[in-house]
Amino acid sequence: xxxTYSHCYNHIVFSTKNRVDFIKPEIENRVWAxxxxxxxxxxxxxxxxxxxxxxxxxxxxxxxxxxxSKIAQYLKGDxxxxxxxxxxxxxxxxxxxxxxxxxxxxxHAGKVVEYIKNQRKxxxxxxxxxxxxxxxxxxxxxxxxxxxxx
Numbered sequence: 001x002x003x004t005y006s007h008c009y010n011h012i013v014f015s016t017k018n019r020v021d022f023i024k025p026e027i028e029n030r031v032w033a034x035x036x037x038x039x040x041x042x043x044x045x046x047x048x049x050x051x052x053x054x055x056x057x058x059x060x061x062x063x064x065x066x067x068x069s070k071i072a073q074y075l076k077g078d079x080x081x082x083x084x085x086x087x088x089x090x091x092x093x094x095x096x097x098x099x100x101x102x103x104x105x106x107x108h109a110g111k112v113v114e115y116i117k118n119q120r121k122x123x124x125x126x127x128x129x130x131x132x133x134x135x136x137x138x139x140x141x142x143x144x145x146x147x148x149x150x
Contacts, residue, residue, distance in 0.1 A: 006064040009047070011112050012072055013057050013135065014099035015128055019149075021053035022083075022093050030086075031079065032056075038078045044071065047109065050116040055128045057116040059109065068101040097150070100132060102139050 016022045023031055032049040035058060039046035044062040051057050062071055076095040083093050104112050115122070122131070129149060136143050 004064065007106060008062050008064055009059060009104040009106065009109055009112075010062065010068050010071060011057065011059050011102040011104050012068070012075065012099055013055065013102075013132065014072065014076060015055035015096045015132075016053075017094040017096050019054040019096075019128060020092075022090060023051065023053050023056070025053075027087065028052075031083065034082055035075055035079050038075055041078075042066070042071075042074050048113040048116040050119050052119050052123050052128075057119065059104065059112050059116060072099045072101065100135060100141075102135060 028051070032051075035049045035056070036046040039058075039060055044060050044066065047059040047061060049056070049058050058075060060071060060075075076099070080093065080095055083090055087093070126134075133143075133148070
């Protein structure tokens with residue numbers, strides 16, 4: 001084949017370190033927008049960014065040459081640097097070490113976008129920890145509870 005054709009959507013989820021409520025509603029839109037800019041800077045498209053005070057969801061489209069681990073590194077590293085510079089009072093801010101990444105087919109992307117948009121409402125009924133375990137189970141990813149949330 002003369003060219004490469006791809007369609008890669010990933011739903012990436014990660015929390016603040018120790019799930020501390022750092023991303024308050026008054027700054028969240030700026031944080032989500034900045035993360036969208038990080039994606040653009042690295043030749044990706046953030047289809048939806050959102051979350052609540054202690055975690056984030058990103059539905060992102062990327063070229064096949066960019067590994068999911070690299071996507072998470074870009075999003076977490078660049079945003080952490082920006083948050084420390086933009087909000088000096090948040091000098092203790094950090095993202096957790098790990099992340100979840102779940103592949104999404106184009107036909108389900110709309111549902112994931114709506115899911116991310118409705119995070120505040122969703123978390124009236126479910127904690128981040130419950131949500132993350134549900135995502136692991138939905139995608140049939142094995143895990144050891146001893147090391148899940150550190």
